[in-house]
Amino acid sequence: MRVGIDLGSRTIKVATLVDGVLQDFRVEESGFEPHRQALEMVGSYKPGKITATGYGRHLAHKHFAQDVITEIKAHALGARHYYPDCMTILDVGGQDCKVIVLNQSGKVANFQMNDKCAAGTGRFLEIMAASLGYTIKEFGEAAMTSHQDVVINSMCTVFAESEVISMKNSGIKPADIARAVHLSVTSRLVGMLNRIGYKEKVVFSGGVANNPCIVKMLEERLQIPVFIPETPDIVGALGAAIHAGKNENDTLS
Amino acid sequence: MTAQPFEVKPYPEMWESLDMDVPRFEKSRQMLGEVYTNMYLSQTNRPAKMQYFDDMVSEIFGGRIQEMLEVKKTGKPIVGTFCVYIPEEVVVAAGGVCVGLCGGSQGSVPDAEKILPRNICPMVKSAYGFKAGRICPYFQTVDFVYGETTCDAKKKTWEILDRLVPTHVMEIPQMKNKRDKTLWLEEVHDFKAKVEDVCGEEITTEKLAQAIRVINNKRKALQRLTALRAHNPAPISGKDALLLEQIAFYDEPVRFAEKVNELCDELEERVKNDDGVADKSAPRVMVSGTPMALPNWKVHNLIETAGAVVVNEESCIGTRYFKDLIDENKSTMDEQLSVLTDRYMQIDCSCFTPNDDRVDQVLKEYRDSNAQGILHYSLQFCHTYNIEEIKIREACEKEGIPYLSIESDYSPEDVGQLQTRIEAFLEQIRE
């Protein structure tokens, strides 16, 4: 069994692979000692080889994982697993987002990351949802009901939040504001995709890919279909699992 | 036998006499010693001849300052500069010392941000902060500083810096047409007059010829080092090489060239025996972009900690400083200053427009150094390098050169992000 573990800044994800097929996966909020927690999460499996990726990859490597790869490479491997003809990956997680462009053979040709600023990440959506009193699910649904083109001008989360609050106070409907927030995140993502020069097929992964409103808006803006893996949050962990044991000519199943 | 732990030597009395903030500086001294131990002394298979440069770091706030103060006592000028366009040959010809004052430390940035805008280049802020906080013995030793009109951040900071230390400004043109050389040459004449004025002595053609030879020799020694780094496996780490390029800005030039040449003799042996600091299979990265002033080792450290080796710095603290030499065969002052200016006009800084020579130079150095990828480094808010990056990127795309561009400052907060990006870049090279 090959195990991939993705130690992100907010969640830890584990994926296991047997004979090239995803067998199991888990996602947990990360606590104070991510490497302990990660070790517990893999503890119930009988791993042959473990590869770590994500922000805490080196910590996991120090304690138990045999190998590390960056989340860039992990997402490239994971996305190709679901879509062998994938050329671009857009990954939007809780605290960062990245765009990866592949070459024909699936190797990373170019990438861009944003993890310095919350704008264009799941965090941004969460903060705005909270300031309107929505859960994240309701937030997306509300946005879908609106057809008003209200615009949020601030890119910065802090300013955007106060903009949202003053919109609310000026009587703009929460659903319209929700739509505006989603549009703002979408523009940010489209901007990143354009800057790097994306190619079809575009695969969208990460927690935010579970948000149907963002997906719909992305497709409208890009005028192309965007493909969402079955389990968008664990694409990185899966990629790490695919990599696990790859370096040796092992006979692991 | 236990080796003495490395230490940057303290000279509290001397610092006091230089009107420094001694308690605060004492902390920077200790920190530098720790960082150096962690980043430098932990490297394996370092060339033995690095010893001299370790000692230079150890004496950075003491021994070398004492030497400069000795020179100063004789009435010779000690000139602080911030740019490789200021002709140090002229200062050396006057028997003086030219010292680079570019700041590479986060520690002095808050001092600068008390008055300067936050959104300007960290090098400028760091340098200004060193003076404002009285925490750099070099700044406290110089008679005056000579700034230049390259980027906006610098040229406007000179006006503010002048309140703390006499600051002269040399006008560097923005283009390289014939009339620009005329202006530049005049500025070089003025610079010479200013230096002569301070030391009360005329700079003769003999003295200038001698100084040109001295600085040419320093540059040649660094060229030799660069050529040796082209070998795979690399005989010296990028970090060590960068350190030498940084020390070039404050060491005594004759001795420095000698020591670099001694090191190169050792490296030649290594090259013969295929004895490297990294495995032959380690990715070879060339760094290009804005200068990394002492003690800015952040990116080199990340690259080399990730298992790669840096083989070239296309930067002012790097090849841009030493790739060009001055014709030594001129016998009149006018001719000498003219060929000197020609040499300085060849420096391809992004402050010039157009500056396409730099793109060719980057590609040339990439090939010459046997690198496998280019990492473009730009300091935050350095508009000229950040914009010129577009052309470097396009050239790399065209040539199929693996390429990564990063923009950073001196704060440690983006280290995690940079590490991921650099490792992903190395994965790209390895595949």
Ligand code: SF4
């Ligand atoms: S980058 Fe330009 S302005 Fe800065 S030191 Fe070099 S030549 Fe001078």
Ligand code: SF4
């Ligand atoms: S790095 Fe750029 S902004 Fe900073 S001093 Fe040099 S030219 Fe100016």
